[in-house]
Amino acid sequence: MGEWLRWAFGWACGALAVLKFAAGLWCWVELRRKWLELPELWGVDWLDIVFRVERAFGMPLTAADFAGWTTGARVGLTAGQLWELVADKLRGAGAEVPADGWERVVAVLSEALNVRAERIATESRLCADLDMGSGPE
Secondary structure, three states, X not given: OHHHHHHXXXXXXXXXXXXXXXXXXXXXXXXXXXXXXXXXXXXXHHHHXXXXXXXXXXXXXXXXXXXXXXXXXXXXOEHHXXXXXXXXXXXXXXXOXXXXXXXXXXXXXXXXXXXXXXXXXXXXXXXXXXXXXXXXX
């Protein structure tokens, strides 16, 4: 019995290691594919925010949305600027800007960055104030 458990546990640990490697590789490929030009926004937290914004508003964020921004502006990105960007993209696509849009952005940031919603204000910087990871480790 003990031999069988040791064998099963070994295979389970090996499978988890392979899954962790595959997930890390997927994150790296996704960052390279969509965010190559903006290394200051590389990070799992940023990928999480982008995914949640796409799900909450039905429109994707891409590196092209930040193309005209300076590096300093991207590093100092605030929650309010993110909301303005989302609202502008919605208007540009001819979609209606939801009345609860800011609350959705707060929920996205709260869930992705694991911070209380009360801490998030329009002037909250994602990296400096809300502890968004600044890059791959």
